[in-house]
Amino acid sequence: xxxxxxxxxxxxxxxxxxxxxxxxxxxxxxxxxxxxxxxxxxxxxxxxxxxxxxxxxxxxxxxxxxxxxxxxxxxxxxxxxxxxxxxxxxxxxxxxxxxxxxxxxxxxxxxxxxxxxxxxxxxxxxxxxxxxxxxxxxxxxxxxxxxxxxxxxxxxxxxxxxxxxxxxxxxxxxxxxxxxxxxxxxxxxxxxxxxxxxxxxxxxxxxxxxxxxxxxxxxxxxxxxxxxxxxxxxxxxxxxxxxxxxxxxxxxxxxxxxxxxxxxxxxxxxxxxxxxxxxxxxxxxxxxxxxxxxxxxxxxxxxxxxxxxxxxxxxxxxxxxxxxxxxxxxxxxxxxxxxxxxxxxxxxxxxxxxxxxxxxxxxxxxxxxxxxxxxxxxxxxxxxxxxxxxxxxxxxxxxxxxxxxxxxxxxxxxxxxxxxxxxxxxxxxxxxxxxxxxxxx
Amino acid sequence: xxxxxxxxxxxxxxxxxxxxxxxxxxxxxxxxxxxxxxxxxxxxxxxxxxxxxxxxxxxxxxxxxxxxxxxxxxxxxxxxxxxxxxxxxxxxxxxxxxxxxxxxxxxxxxxxxxxxxxxxxxxxxxxxxxxxxxxxxxxxxxxxxxxxxxxxxxxxxxxxxxxxxxxxxxxxxxxxxxxxxxxxxxxxxxxxxxxxxxxxxxxxxxxxxxxxxxxxxxxxxxxxxxxxxxxxxxxxxxxxxxxxxxxxxxxxxxxxxxxxxxxxxxxxxxxxxxxxxxxxxxxxxxxxxxxxxxxxxxxxxxxxxxxxxxxxxxxxxxxxxxxxxx
Numbered sequence: 001x002x003x004x005x006x007x008x009x010x011x012x013x014x015x016x017x018x019x020x021x022x023x024x025x026x027x028x029x030x031x032x033x034x035x036x037x038x039x040x041x042x043x044x045x046x047x048x049x050x051x052x053x054x055x056x057x058x059x060x061x062x063x064x065x066x067x068x069x070x071x072x073x074x075x076x077x078x079x080x081x082x083x084x085x086x087x088x089x090x091x092x093x094x095x096x097x098x099x100x101x102x103x104x105x106x107x108x109x110x111x112x113x114x115x116x117x118x119x120x121x122x123x124x125x126x127x128x129x130x131x132x133x134x135x136x137x138x139x140x141x142x143x144x145x146x147x148x149x150x151x152x153x154x155x156x157x158x159x160x161x162x163x164x165x166x167x168x169x170x171x172x173x174x175x176x177x178x179x180x181x182x183x184x185x186x187x188x189x190x191x192x193x194x195x196x197x198x199x200x201x202x203x204x205x206x207x208x209x210x211x212x213x214x215x216x217x218x219x220x221x222x223x224x225x226x227x228x229x230x231x232x233x234x235x236x237x238x239x240x241x242x243x244x245x246x247x248x249x250x251x252x253x254x255x256x257x258x259x260x261x262x263x264x265x266x267x268x269x270x271x272x273x274x275x276x277x278x279x280x281x282x283x284x285x286x287x288x289x290x291x292x293x294x295x296x297x298x299x300x301x302x303x304x305x306x307x308x309x310x311x312x313x314x315x316x317x318x319x320x321x322x323x324x325x326x327x328x329x330x331x332x333x334x335x336x337x338x339x340x341x342x343x344x345x346x347x348x349x350x351x352x353x354x355x356x357x358x359x360x361x362x363x364x365x366x367x368x369x370x371x372x373x374x375x376x377x378x379x380x381x382x383x384x385x386x387x388x389x390x391x392x393x394x395x396x397x398x399x400x401x402x403x404x405x406x407x408x409x410x411x412x413x414x415x416x417x418x419x420x421x422x423x424x425x426x427x428x429x430x431x432x433x434x435x436x437x438x439x440x441x
Numbered sequence: 442x443x444x445x446x447x448x449x450x451x452x453x454x455x456x457x458x459x460x461x462x463x464x465x466x467x468x469x470x471x472x473x474x475x476x477x478x479x480x481x482x483x484x485x486x487x488x489x490x491x492x493x494x495x496x497x498x499x500x501x502x503x504x505x506x507x508x509x510x511x512x513x514x515x516x517x518x519x520x521x522x523x524x525x526x527x528x529x530x531x532x533x534x535x536x537x538x539x540x541x542x543x544x545x546x547x548x549x550x551x552x553x554x555x556x557x558x559x560x561x562x563x564x565x566x567x568x569x570x571x572x573x574x575x576x577x578x579x580x581x582x583x584x585x586x587x588x589x590x591x592x593x594x595x596x597x598x599x600x601x602x603x604x605x606x607x608x609x610x611x612x613x614x615x616x617x618x619x620x621x622x623x624x625x626x627x628x629x630x631x632x633x634x635x636x637x638x639x640x641x642x643x644x645x646x647x648x649x650x651x652x653x654x655x656x657x658x659x660x661x662x663x664x665x666x667x668x669x670x671x672x673x674x675x676x677x678x679x680x681x682x683x684x685x686x687x688x689x690x691x692x693x694x695x696x697x698x699x700x701x702x703x704x705x706x707x708x709x710x711x712x713x714x715x716x717x718x719x720x721x722x723x724x725x726x727x728x729x730x731x732x733x734x735x736x737x738x739x740x741x742x743x744x745x746x747x748x749x750x751x752x753x754x755x756x757x758x759x760x761x762x763x764x765x766x767x
Contacts, residue, residue, distance in 0.1 A: 152726060152728060153723050153727075154696045173766055179766055180727040181766065
């Protein structure tokens with residue numbers, strides 16, 4: 001019995017997925033549990049497994065296309081089975097979903113499905129397009145029957161490298177195939193277009209005013225990750241009533257602690273951020289009202305501190321979670337933080353590893369940022385923004401001394417955390433960080 | 442360097458290897474007394490005697506098996522098939538014995554045998570005597586298949602084949618025996634097996650050709666040069682193992698390929714090369730790989746039909762223009 005493969009829900013917050021890579025071709029045998037495709041979700045690239053045995057009869061969406069949850073993306077069946085009924089219902093499902101929510105699939109509808117060979121290295125499906133140049137540059141791609149753009153592999157690669165929109169090319173090969181020569185001509189044609197600009201610059205010597213045209217630009221389709229970040233941030237800074245608390249912390253003892261630990265055991269490689277995580281977790285245990293979440297009708301108080309640690313990746317920001325940081329040792333936190341960051345950058349995090357923190361920490365100190373305000377990850381109650389640690393002159397016992405100093409800013413959800421509550425937490429956090437021995441008492 | 446015919450280059454190779462190693466011996470129909478059906482073995486009986494140059498009865502299966510047995514006993518036989526068409530009778534010994542003995546004996550028996558002779562078309566010898574069997578033999582793991590296209594290549598490759606410890610199918614071309622070319626005279630001049638050669642450098646298109654098709658490809662390249670298309674001509678020289686790297690490097694440069702052969706198209710060597718190019722150089726192709734093969738019919742007897750059945754310069758030129766979108 002042939003079955004439709006539909007876009008699966010691979011993460012709790014996933015609403016649609018982008019087909020990153022098919023792992024099987026039409027005609028391949030497939031068995032239950034075998035990986036079928038790699039799907040870009042809002043946070044990571046996940047493997048989708050086949051749920052039935054048979055042969056992959058038809059692929060319904062191409063690499064790079066997006067589909068909402070539940071949309072049919074392939075058909076698995078016996079090699080000689082009649083799948084026409086399933087195909088028909090798949091087509092209607094697709095067009096129904098498109099009519100119902102046109103805003104949901106802007107990327108896959110904007111450019112007609114392109115039969116290209118993406119170069120093996122370029123899996124990120126960035127299809128750059130330049131602003132159409134005025135004049136003779138505008139020539140629509142001659143669509144082959146069925147609306148596909150035919151293009152030879154080398155021409156596709158040259159066009160991608162040069163940032164040329166395939167829709168602006170006319171193919172001179174058989175059936176309108178875009179070939180190397182067409183792309184070469186487009187590139188040299190572009191060269192002719194930009195040359196006059198140089199002539200505009202030289203009048204400067206004669207004192208005549210120079211006018212520059214508005215900057216050229218390119219549009220890149222949003223990756224799933226970027227789209228999700230955008231969506232979530234808008235549900236944070238807008239609806240969540242933020243307020244911000246800043247304090248400056250004397251980091252001498254914390255820095256000493258770190259240095260000593262790493263001297264004792266060079267394998268530990270504890271960082272200041274690891275110390276911050278540990279101290280924050282300890283402080284949260286003393287101030288459970290901050291380790292909380294606004295849940296519309298209730299406030300949820302967590303028993304443990306599951307701390308999300310912000311990691312910058314090529315694709316965007318993601319916060320892998322260190323669960324129960326309050327009971328973990330500093331070395332355990334250090335190892336785990338490193339491991340999670342590595343996997344985050346390789347897009348290999350599982351959904352349960354980045355959803356459901358109780359508190360988050362973001363550190364831009366390594367970029368030389370003195371202080372900043374972070375946006376809360378809903379539905380958490382607060383987030384701590386860590387700035388750079390640097391030696392500063394401070395007053396101690398009526399004397400001016402140089403101390404390693406760090407500024408932190410806490411963003412609080414006023415629906416859960418009041419000013420005083422947040423301030424008291426920050427006071428404890430500062431006390432422990434300035435005197436790490438407090439971790440033992 | 443001396444200028445000589447391919448026939449004489451092969452003769453020199455055989456003579457030098459017979460002199461170099463007393464285990465090397467030659468057998469086949471008419472190789473001794475008659476000096477060879479195509480005179481490739483001229484003078485060898487006189488020089489090396491009847492123990493080294495042996496006339497066989499007309500029993501290809503028999504003397505092929507004899508050769509395998511001799512190889513297993515430690516000798517290095519060179520078995521001549523008057524043409525490779527006659528080797529079809531001997532395939533059981535070639536494939537089931539020669540090709541597989543090393544593997545099936547877990548390395549105990551090596552088979553340093555060379556099966557040589559002309560293959561492919563000749564002049565009006567018709568269907569049963571014009572067959573190009575290289576893709577048949579290249580199919581089997583355990584065999585090496587070599588096809589020279591110049592006198593120098595013929596000499597260097599034959600010497601390497603004789604010195605090789607594996608069974609080698611060495612396919613010459615009757616039409617090329619009279620072809621003249623420069624040949625190094627050093628007795629240790631060899632060309633490694635498994636190494637192709639760029640016979641002509643170019644930048645716009647790659648033509649891959651072997652044996653008889655190499656001079657035709659070079660002529661087509663001259664013609665195309667006048668039309669403004671610069672062709673690179675590659676002769677793999679060894680069909681198995683294939684020097685795919687040289688081919689891929691060329692495709693990366695030119696982005697378009699034509700493969701020329703006189704054999705039939707289905708399951709041909711060109712089909713294999715095309716598949717490997719697609720696997721390894723897909724992103725560099727501006728057009729599908731184009732094969733120009735011999736006609737998919739038994740070779741006709743009539744002169745005009747025979748001419749039509751084998752690719753010529755015009756067909757190669759047209760094919761290159763096609764992949765160049767001209």
